[in-house]
Amino acid sequence: MKIYQTIPALLLAFGLFSCGEKATEGQAVSDTKSAFILKKQAVSNTLQLPVELLPYESAEIHPKVEGYVQRVLVDIGDQVKKGQLLVQLEAPEVNARAAQAGAGFQEVAARYESSRDRYQRIKIAAQEQGAVAESELISAKNQFLADSSAWLAAKANSQASGQYQSYLGIRAPFDGIVTKRKVDVGDYVQAGNPEGILTVENPDKIRVRIHIPEAYVSSLPGGDSLNFSTDALVNQTFSAKLSRKSGAIDRTTRTELWEYEFDNRSGAIKSGMYATANLNLGRAESTFKVPNSAVTTTLEGKFVIRIRNGQTEWVDVREGIQMKDGKEIFGELQEGDTLLTRSSDEIKAGTLLPVKLNN
Incomplete structure (x- = not known):
């Protein structure tokens, strides 16, 4: 008899425990929660x-040619003007190539002028019938054209060599001040080095x-x-x-x-x-501002809890301007909605929840 009396008692206790658990998880919570009416207001913060x-402007200056530093004309803190000579490099082979190109141009120029004069004389003489053979005129013209092409090529080569030689003088790219100097007289520098020799700002x-x-x-x-x-x-x-x-x-x-x-x-x-x-x-227009505690953050995102017809709803929101006493939020909300002052992911959506509105 004692056994049969004990089992009903255990079943009754288990049933009461189960009912209590459903009331906590399920659809009704007896505790009253604090809530407020959502409204738009001006938001601002510093x-x-x-x-x-x-x-x-800032330029890290690199040499365009390799050579030895012959002179350094500036130091850190010096004011410089655009085009001012800052560093002079020395490279005998560069000077030699420039001189050779210049001499070659002069030689070709002399041949060009000679063939040009000869062609012009023959061309004038050919105006008289039988004075000049046609083959001679054609030969003079072809020679003039060949020397003309050679003259243009030599001129371009001489100008390029002269330009290359001018790179031995490193100049300021704009008006400014020298803020870094990394070379001294006698240093060997070369093009392509990732570290510049001067910085001008x-x-x-x-x-x-x-x-x-x-x-x-x-x-x-x-x-x-x-x-x-x-x-x-x-x-x-x-x-x-x-x-x-x-x-x-x-x-x-x-x-x-x-x-x-x-x-x-x-x-x-x-x-x-x-x-x-x-x-x-x-903001140019008023927006929704809520207490910091009204927004809950989870791995899925941020949300507030709205009370509609006595039941809770999770409403996803995005945060805007942060303030000491609250934050700006955006979401599918309407002015006049009732939100919990303190939300939590422990309060499930669809829960019957009594609330008390704050002033």
């Missing part, structure tokens, strides 16, 4: 980003580059100026003008490059300084 300060105008995160590309104001500051110049703020945008999102960093220009003729800014910019984020 985003601080690092910026790059680059010279408007133009610091009169600074490129201010900033990488805008993808999420904020469309939320920045439409103005064309950017205020930035540097660690080296305390309590000073500088303004740069927008000059160009890359027009594409970098696949690695998920950012768009924006470039501003700063007039640096005063020399206040040095290229390479560490600088930051404060960007005021905002």
Whole structure:
């Protein structure tokens, strides 16, 4: 008898346990959750980003010919003008080839002038009937054409050799300042070396580059100026003008490059300084803003929990501008929707859930 009395008791206890488990997982939760009415509002935030300060022009200068450094006429910090001689190289074989090409051109030019004069004389004489044989006229003409072609080839060779010889003098590509020097007199340099011998920069105008995160590309104001500051110049703020945008999102960093220009003729800014910019984020129209706790992140994405007809719904969202007291969201939501203040993936969709609205 004791056995038969014990089994019904166990079955009854198991049944009560099962009913309690279904109430927790299933379709009804007795705890009241905090909720709020979704509405649109103005969103804004200040985003601080690092910026790059680059010279408007920068050239690492490489020799075009090989040779020994004969003279170095500049050093770091020197101001230079476009076309100014910076380094003079010495290469006797280059000078010899140029001299040989020049002499060859002079020789060919003399033959060309001689055959040209002869052809012109014979051509004039041939105007009188029987004065000059036709074969002689043709021969003079052919010789003139041959010498003319040789003259053109020798001229081109002489000019090329002279141009090559001019590469022994290394000149400034633009107005600027020498920021690096890597050679001394007597050094051997050659074309194709990956390391340049000088670096010249133009610091009169600074490129201010900033990488805008993808999420904020469309939320920045439409103005064309950017205020930035540097660690080296305390309590000073500088303004740069927008000059160009890359027009594409970098696949690695998920950012768009924006470039501003700063007039640096005063020399206040040095290229390479560490600088930051404060960007005021905002939308032209009001959007949805929710508490940070209202959005849950899972491996599948982000969602909020909406209460409709007393039941929960998961609504996928994308985040926008981040603020201290909340965040901007986008999704299939309507103004006036009821959302949980604190969502969780433990609250399943379709759960009957009592809520209390916050003011």
